[in-house]
Amino acid sequence: MTVLSFRKLKHWPGVIALSVCAGTTAWILERLEEQNIPREAVGPDEPDSYMENFVQTAMDERGRLESRLRAKRMFHFSDDTTQLLHPALELSSDNPKAPWFARADSGWIGAGNDTVLLYGNVSVWRQNPEGLREIEVQAPDLRILPKKRYAETDSATTIITPTGITQGIGMRARLAFGLVELLKNVRTHYDEKR
Template structure:
C-alpha cells in the first residue's frame, strides 16, 4: 500500500528535476539558437490525446493528433492531422478534422489549415450537419470561427454554399459572405 503511494511522488520529483535541468540547459544555449533563428521545436508529442472537462466535470472536448510540436520563438503549437470531438450539453457530438492545426495559447487563436471537415449526427434536439471548407481561423474564448474559402453546409438534403463564412458556434449561427447559393427542403411535419 505504502509503495503504491510512493511511486507517483518519486516519479513526479524525477520529472520536475528533469524539467528544471532541461530548462537551465536551454537558457544557456538560447543565445546561440536565437542567432541561428532556425525554427526548431523545443518539445513534441507523438500519439497525442488531450481530454478536457468543464467546471462541473462533464467532458467538454477531446483533441487527437499523431504528432504535436511546440515552437518557442512564437509560442506556437502545431498539430498534424488533428481530430476534435466536442461534447455539447445537448445534442450530438461534433467531430472535426483538418490537415494541420496551429494554436497560439497566449493569443486565444487557433488555425485549422488545409481541408477542414465538421460533422454532427442527428439527435432529438438537432438535425445532422456536415460542413466542408478550408483554412479556418478560430477564437476559442468567443466560440467564433471564420474562413475566406469556399464553404458548404449540408443538413439532410438542404444545403448552402458560398465564399467566406463566419460562425458563432454557441449561437448555432453561420453567415456566408459572398457568392451564396442555397437549396432548402423543409422537414416533414
C-alpha cells in the same frame, strides 16, 4: 641513444591513469551537455518538444467535457505556439448530446490556446443523438476560438445538410447555438431526396 631507467618509468602508470580519467570525465560531461540543451539553444523554427498520438482534454468548472483535441503529431515551439498534424477537435455545445467535431490535414494553436487554425480539407460537423450528421461545413481553412465556441473563414465554404448543399464565400459560426452564416455569393441546391 637514450636509455630509460626503471626509476623514470615508475611514474608513467600514474600519468596514464590520470589521462584516462580526465578523458573519460570530459567525454561524460560532453554527453550530459548534449542531453540538457537549454531552451535558448533551440532555434525559433525548431520545436522544443513533440508528441505522437497527442490528446488534450479540457473540462469546464462542473467537470463536463469542454473540448478534446487529438493529433497524429504535435510540435510545440519556444514561443508557446503548437503545430499539429491531422488534428481532430471535439467541442461541446449547449446540447451535450450534439457536440461539434472538426478535422483537417494540419493545424496551429496560438500561445494561450485561445486560437486554433485548421488547414487543408477542413471539415466541421455536428451529429444528432442517433449519430447521423445534421450539418457539415467544408472549407480549405478555418479559425476556431474554442472557448467562445466560434469559427470563421474568409474562404469558399460548403454547407451540407440532409436536405441540400449551400455554397458561399466566407463563413461565421456560433457553434454553441448551432448557427452557421455564409457571408456572400450564397447559392443553395435544395434536394428533399437527399
